[in-house]
Amino acid sequence: MEFSYITDPQTLKAEIEKLKEAPFLYLDIETTTHEDFTKTKIRLVQFGDDKHTLVVDLFECPLCAEILKEFLPQKAWVGHNLKFDIKNLYYHYGIEPVTTFDTYIASVLLGNERNSLQAVVEKYLGEFLDKTEQLSNWGASRLTSNQLEYAAKDVEILRKLFPILLKELNAQTTQRKAFLLKTRVAEIFGLDNPIAIVEMAMVKEMGKLEANGFTVDVETLKDMLKKLKLELQRSQINFVTQYGKVDIFSPKQVAQFLTKRLGLKLPSTKRGNVATDDKSLAEYIDKPAVAEIVRIRKLKKVYDKIRELVGHIKENGRVYPEFKQIGAKTGRMSASEPNVQNIPRDLRKIFKAPEGKKLIVADFSQIELRIASEYVNEEKMIEAFQKGEDMHVVTASLVLGKNREEITKEERQLAKAMNYGLIYGISPKGLMEYAKFGYGVDLSLEESKDLVKRFFKAFPRFYEWHKSLRETLREKGKVEGETLLGRKYVAETFQDAANYPIQGTGADLLKLAVDIFSYQAEQWGFGVKIVNLVHDEIVCEVPQEQAEEVAQLLKESMEYAGNLILKKVPVEAEVKVSQVWEK
Known part of the structure; x- marks a missing residue:
């Protein structure tokens, strides 16, 4: 296996000349530890095109980092679990790619249960990948030839994997989206699968999100x-x-x-x-x-x-959570160490913007209801959203048979419980509990049963949809479907069959919004750091003087993303500029 081991700036400059025309690079890094990325050191950065492989030793050549800072951000990158490489390169050197293709994410999207590089290589290349050197001493004064060959091998493996996984993803495409075919991911890599395009663009954002942290x-x-x-x-x-x-x-x-x-x-x-x-x-x-x-x-x-x-909390007063980009079958993300997606509302204020900065907190308004109404084509809901009416007041009026101006606060709360519970087909007993625990409304079981009947009479498309899901489950034992953007799912229970398309479309929408917003913020030269993502919410940290402009850009990006996916129902985003995390 041929590769250039680089320990001086002159050689690096000469070698990267050979890669100038490459549309993208295969890239991987080796670090001294995997424990705490804020304290680790990057030892090797190995990358290449279809013919050349470079292994750059940053311990032997600290000045090489300056050359990489200039060269690597000009290119798109292909890697396996690229979030790790981006997080480290961005945190320590401010290096980020133009865009990304991740063979790990590709494997997840293709429905594989095992997605480590070793497992993916075994499945698609039929080879055994020896990972013994991964645990070797990458902080040693001199690296062994085995370590260098191991590092170079990862580039060679990516070179072989990429075309196979690209072809597999494109073969799964059932609905092409013209607006996504103009993106950098689609054009650079030749990808036309809409979900894969959104997920691949998101890899870069996930790496930066983890590197940014969140101030406490x-x-x-x-x-x-x-x-x-x-x-x-x-x-x-x-x-x-x-x-x-x-x-x-x-x-x-x-x-x-x-x-x-x-x-x-x-x-x-x-x-x-x-x-x-x-x-x-x-x-x-x-x-x-x-x-x-x-x-x-x-x-x-x-x-x-x-x-x-x-x-x-680190010495700098920030926490650095880990995010799983596809943390659930719906495509929703998950977070851990610490989990910043399940912070109780009254605790959120302990997250703040550092001095001279502001937080922008944006969320999609009633997004699950908007998605559900379009997904099942429920005309009364669609019409209410198109007119900009309060959907909970509309529901209360239709179900309780009262004029809208007569609806009380408690009745609106009850309608909220019905809207967010019954679209997913919860039982009368479930509605009774959900109304009490979620919205502080007491119902008897008889009242709950009556409300369920009235709700489905007011919104018959949901009743028909739930009925067809139950019939399919009885006949086939599963429901297969797609979100509005084309994410495939298989559900084996009624609850999942009702949840997946709505929450899955919500996940697609959030990721598309992040991709659009980040690209626009980059183009306008704003100093934006996305610091948290929670299902339907985006939290950013920005310089104080840019806050109002960035808030407007974020709102526009979210609504634009929404209107690319939802064709009948308008999408609204609510944005707040604040010193602390609050809605």
């Missing part, structure tokens, strides 16, 4: 932690004083206390144990002991979340 108000957070700890201890002591020794965080002890001491009749779990989760206790929430158990548990959840955040 450390003092406020630590202060909250102390206060919550005291409040938890005090509450537990008071509970024990009043009711005797009960460990509130032991389901078994809580079950014994509630059934034997209080004589409550509670449902059973699938394993036959007494169910003591908040939903099961909802019926008895008016009893002081039950209300206190639920309250203390909530306190504990918030306390645990704050502790998790405190444990991940």
Whole structure:
């Protein structure tokens, strides 16, 4: 295997001349550790085109980094799990690609269960890839010939994998989208699969998102932690004083206390144990002991979340979560270490913009309802959205048979529960619980049953859609379909069959919006850092003086993306400029 091992700037300059005409590069890096990317050092950057492979040693040639800073951002990159390479190169050197094609993401989109480079090579090339050297000492003063060959081999492997995976992705295309065929991803790599185009462009954004991190108000957070700890201890002591020794965080002890001491009749779990989760206790929430158990548990959840955040704060006051680009079958992302997608609303304010910066918080308004109404072609909903009416008031009016101006706040809350629950086909009992827990509205089971009937009478297309899903499941045991952008899914339960196309289209839409916004912000020269993404929400950090312009650009990008996917229903984004993360 031929490659050039580069340890001086002159050789690097001469070698990259050979790559000047390449439309894209195959690229990989080796770092001294995989533990903490903010402290790791990049040892090797290996890249090449269809003929040449360069292995650049940044320990032997620190000046080579300056040449790479100029050259690599001019090219698109092909890699495996490129998010890792981009995160490191962007964080340490400010290097990012024009756009990306990731063989890991390609493998996920093709429905493979194993997606490591080793597994992908075995499946598509029929070769065994030896990864032993991956764990070798990349911080050594001199690298061995085995280490260098291992690094160069990754470029060679990418060279072989890329055309195969590209062909497989294009073969899966069922609906071409003209607006996506003009993108850099489509033109540079020859990709025409709409979901693959959006996902590949997103890889670059994911790498930068992880490198950016999110600033936390450390003092406020630590202060909250102390206060919550005291409040938890005090509450537990008071509970024990009043009711005797009960460990509130032991389901078994809580079950014994509630059934034997209080004589409550509670449902059973699938394993036959007494169910003591908040939903099961909802019926008895008016009893002081039950209300206190639920309250203390909530306190504990918030306390645990704050502790998790405190444990991940770096010296610079930022947390650096890991995001999984395709974290669910719907295409939704997930986050971990820490999970910044499930921060309770009243805790969000502890995330802030650093000095001289502002946060822009933008979210799609009622996006799941908008998508659902177009997906099933529910005319009354589509018409209400087209007229810019309040969909929850419209639903309350139709279902309750009242004039819109007569609808109360509580009735609007009830309509919210119906809209967001019944489009997914939840049962009357499910609606009763969802209305209580999600929206603070009390319903009897009989009232709930009546509301379900009235809702589907008002919006018959949802009833017909749910009926057809159940029939397909009975006949075939599964439902196969696509989101509005063409993401394929297979659902084996009714709940999934109703969820996947709506939440999947939402995921496609968010990613498309991020791709469009990032490209536009780049073109306009704005100093934007995307710091968090939550299902229908984009959070950015920008210089104070650019905040209003960037907020407008973000709103326009999100609405433009929405109107590319939804043809009948207008999409609206709500944007707020703030010092802290809040809506």
